[in-house]
Amino acid sequence: MDINFRTGELVNQIADGSTIALVGFGGMGQCDKILQGIRDRFLETGHPRNLTIFHTAGQSDRYNGIEYIAEDGLITRVIGGHWGMAPKLQKLIKNNKVDCYCFPQGQLTHLLRTMANKLPGQISPIGLGTFIDPRINGGKFNERTKLQEDLVKIMKVDGEDFLFYQSIPFDYVFIRGTTIDENGNITTEEEPVKLELLSAAQAAKAFGGQVLAQVKYRAKRESLHPKDVVVPGYLVDGAVIAENVETEHRQLPNSVYNPVFSGDLRTPSNSLETLPLSARKVIGRRALMELNTRSVVNIGIGIPGDVIGSIAHEEQVRSNIILTLESGIIGGVPVGGNAFGIARNAEAIIDHEYLFDFYHGAGVDITYMGAAEIDQCGNVNVSQFGNKFVGCGGFIDITQPAKKVVFCTTFTGGGLEISMENGQISINREGTIKKFTYHVNQITFSGNNAIKNTKEVLYVTERAVFCLTPKGLVLKEIAPGVDLKRDILDQMNFEPIIDRELKTMDGRIFRQESMHTQTEKTLL
Template sequence: MKGKKVAVSEAVDVIKNGDTLALCGFTLMGACEEVLTEIETRYLESENPKNLTLLHAAGHSDRENGIEHLAYPGLVKRIIGSHWGLSPSWIDLITENKVEAHCLSQGQLTHLFRDMAGGKPGTYSKVGLGTFLDPRLEGGRINDKAKENDSLVDLIEIKGEEYLFYNQVPIDVCVIRGTTADEFGNITMEEEALKLEALSLAQATKRFNGTVIVQVKNYVKRGTLSSKQVVVPGTCVDHVVVVEDHVKTHRQTSSTPFDPVYTGEAKAPISAFEPLPLNVRKIVGRRAVRELFPEAVVNLGTGIPGDMVGPVSSEEGILEHINLTVESGAIGGIPMGGTDFGITKNADAIIEHPYQFDYYTGRGVDITYMGGAEIDGEGNVNVSRFGTKTTGCGGFIDITQNAHKVVFCSTFTAGGLKAEIEKGKLVIKQEGKVKKFTNTLGQITFSGKYAQENNQEVVYVTERAVFTLGAQGLILAEVAPGIDIEKDIRANMDCDFIVSDNLKQMDPSIFQEGEMMFKEEFFKYSEE
């Protein structure tokens, strides 16, 4: 048979001016560098294709590659995605109103692809109510250019309850990735770190009579692939592009061309984490870890959660007794960070992206640990807009609105905070320039009111104070030894709080060198 293999130039020929182009990736996992580079080169040479709508579910860059190749205002007129924290060129274009920008939640975008594939006009969920996704606030329109147009999100009512309806976005062309293709276009992913939403996206594209392009490393005769290893069937594939230099344009992750540890083919020996220095960030991590219990299903966000919860749990000897998960689909093992966020060493399982979010939005997560850039007195949190720059929400809203317990981990102030431990007491040597507890948020990414209505347990952990969320807003529940409430806490907050009638001191072991000896207390949960 003729087969579906084409040169990259032929594949890109199908993209027309004004098309909606959908991509599938997570940081640099799944990035189709060969195809994206060809689109960029062609636009710079001929200004074609142009005026595209770029659609993607997760953050899809490592600051240099991925969607950064498409960051030209003439090439793209509208972008619909969830996160641009590792896409500096896109942050600039969005901030400067050079492109119409819509930020939707990562999980709902993956579900939207799947529902579009099934012929539905969109997807609906409670995810996003009370946040900037809610059309009563911003409707996901994150710059002035987007606010000139209708929101992609509607408020609807089903059986007397409010939901958000995420409208379909018809797709003309999608670009996805696999490891091996046969002549019919059957695609396997044996060397990919993640499966992501490739199948849902391909099926959604075919639903709109669009064209599916797949970038692969290998091309083989039809009938030679194991049928159960096929992730995307040839019925959903139009063109196959075989890369010439897989080290450069088909890297498994940003940091490595290929490592079998990330596919589950090999298990890396995991030595104990080196003990972290006892600093402000570790204090936050230590107090946060004290919320854990045996066999808890845990989700970790980036920043202090990703950097501290795993290492501190290892130091305390409890890491193997909790279940770490990542929204990309990895379950178990040791999640990676930075530009490799989304993959896991020694994962127990790697499932498809939309199904991981089914588990998350179905309240499968016991505890999620997230950062917090700004927090107000009502317990609302902003992690998606910093000054004039919008990085987006990623999967934060899907996860935080549905986890049984949400633990926000943050330093009390930012921008120069210096603190030391003297004789077991925390001493603030230099206060940060930026107050993180404020009256006005740049954006609402987490709604304290919504959490209260849904009986979620919410904890805000800092190095000097621990707050919980009550009916009236923030409640000061714990104070670090050596900290004065008026001088060190209230004077460095713009928002108000209530002092608990049962105010406690943070456990002294948090502020001592060596282990906290938390393991015995940890296992008491199972006895109770």
């Protein structure tokens, strides 16, 4: 078959009002050359305009990906899971320049498979009781969108409530690989994650859409190993070759290509740096104490993604647990920051949507997630707070079915400074933002649903640990050196229940040296 490799023609064919699906994760896997071409054409001609953009995970590292097309008039509607690292698009959402629907990342990956079967929508309980629920917000993420149609509805099955996520036909889907042969077959050998390329391509085809790919290399027909082909050529309509890999096809935000992150090179364990002692490390250390041997673990973005994997490696407990990242990573040492979603020395890298099958069906033994706001009912907000229109990502997909949820957050935000000495903590400067509030601005995690399903939920901070009970939040532990009234109760907008057997947090958490060196007791 003939594949169109003419970049200009591919970009120029996109009509006003088109619906386009993007595949990527954070700062990885985006078709930057194609997106740059669309932006350049729009700035020069005013077209294409009024595009609807669909995506599952976040699509930028603050500079690339969806940020290239975050122009007023170019996009009129966005349907996605996360915009935490897309400041230009966040601004369009916040200023009501675009319609914005925020849905759980895993549900969006599964909606692609549903659409590949040409079905009307995806049915799931994921999102009930949160801002996704149409009885609350229906996933409508700004004031402008409240006037628009519902894309998620309540459906009864055998008397139980489910959410029905409506199919959204695409005119185009943009996918990225490493190599394409003359027949259009695509491999992903230098990509750090597999993502949902095949599902997205098949979803587009089911509704008459086109599949445009961006790759680095062209290969002779029938020269690729058949098991390496991720997207078969009959699905591909056009392809763009990224000649300037530095600006158009970086493997990671901070690397053009590193074989460690594609699984082609393993690094020695002793090459990994030890994290300095900080509030984040203190939180991660206490959270890690909730592990059990052979637990299947999920780590979310933020404090968990930045510290949990590294601490597990430092404390030599990584071999006793199975770490996973929602991007499809199994094992290894996760990398945080703007490279969240990858790991050094991963054991397996599977398709994005298939790991969400496990999260939804079996549920991880324990998940570690961040928290921006926590209220007296145990609800947690990570999606929209202050001036930040972040989105939920995979947070709802993972926390709702997980057997145990541990939220990791500093007690206050905005300028918090602490110090540790002799196993005790001092609050040198209190944060200006109280995270424990009467009511969260948006429900991303439902405390009521967690109680209903008898889920174990903890809230771990650098100075206190709470658990969720039917009566509300119970303060279980307090850090050594902290004053209960001044440093905890006075920094909350509601009064928690104080456990009659209030404990002191383990002093090993607040010392520089490894926790294993303090006592024969291990973490697991």
